[in-house]
Amino acid sequence: MSKASPRAARDRLKAEQQRQRRRNQQLKLVAIIGAAVLIVVLVAGGGYLYSIQDEGEDFTGDLAPQVLQEDGSVVMAQEDAQAPVVEVYADFQCPACADFEDVNAGTLQQLAAEGEAIVHLRTVSIFASQDATAGANSLRAAAAARAAADHDRFVEYSELLWEHQPSNNSVGYVPEDLIAWGEDVGIDAPEFAERVHSESELIERYYDDSVDVDLGGSYVEEVLEATASVNERYPAGSADAFTGTPTVYVNGERLGNEMYSSRGLRGAVEDADPGSTDTQPWSAEATEDHPPDPDEEPEDDDAADDTETD
């Protein structure tokens, strides 16, 4: 027969032990949660810093020479550079392309300037066939950039276009702006402004179903042809199929998401062998202080090249 008080003491002790055990468990839990939170913060924070650093830097040095090609594309490279060919297919209206440029325009300019890459800038218009507003924006910008290439300012001009990219459902890249940006990069030749206007009018008619429009000889036609030809060059189903913009090929091999990282792009170029472009520079007559005549009436269909012969 035990008395009541020892039993009560035992119970108290037991209760105390239980409380102690619970408290320990709680401390343990707090420590474990604390450790987990620390891991999350460190990893997520580290990821953020890593990503911030991956934004390529602007290139402030002298650009490599830019050479207009027969198909309206532009090759930016040091003369006789022995380096991998980096083809960049971009649509001035495509948001992802603007992001790509944001990260890697400087990287490309630097690689070209240092003779590490032959950068082949190939404007296409994916949006042209999708939507009248975005399509017209895309074509106006493409034609204006092509006109800027006549004045050897394609690269500088493109930067301004990317910077001012309109949204997909609002009208942007309007002629007044396109001309003003031209002046910003030092194109004050009246031919440029005239060309921008004539191409813009053409684009307006192109999207007007009630009018038959002849694109012959226009830069609009050129970019549409360039867009069609990339699908032939990298056909659907092949490993390097062209599936949209932006797409980057190093010596004809399509890059994956690493193209969006300055580290990734640089790495891909460093790992590649020297290559050569698949286009020819614009005919000699056209490049020798005799740019293609912007006033020329767009009537001579496929004969655009021939008309340049003296």
Place this chain on the structure above:
Amino acid sequence: MLIRTLPAWDTAQPWVTLLARLALAGVLGYAGLSKVTAPVVSVQAVEAYELLPPELARVVGYTLPAFEIALAVLLLLGLATRYVGALTAVLMVVFTAGIVSAWARGLSIDCGCFGSGGQVPPGEADYVTPLLRDLGFVLLAGIVMIWPRSPLSADQAFGLYPAQSPTDRFASESTNGDDDEQGVATRRPGSAEG
């Protein structure tokens, strides 16, 4: 909860949780790694939802992949399992809501779940697959959250959710009404006071 009193479930549960943990760790790890190498793509994927202002989209796009990797690591380790499970469930619900919202607003985007993302041509957006997938992940995360006890876990190594035989467990529950594992982790009223 009736299911907790079934001996068969008591035996299977730690292994079910372990599988759920590892599956989620795999998915989150893959999703994170596929995006962390190309931060801009991740930002694009976030921007494509048109839900956040650009600055915030950038922060989320830069942080989310690493966050997913962190969750994957914790699930793999089995550290703070219940809370990581809850966080994973919340994340998956947020993803689900985002996709539903994009679908409802008629956006044509890739969900950006595994490294791609951004606009896709009209009519080519697939919302059903990512939604079903995410719902499955919510379910898995729910299992981890509700039954955090599992073998091969840091929690167990630290004695947070002690391994118990089903009979011990049953006994302790019937006597204490609340064993250490459940008592602490469910934060019942009164159990938090020192």
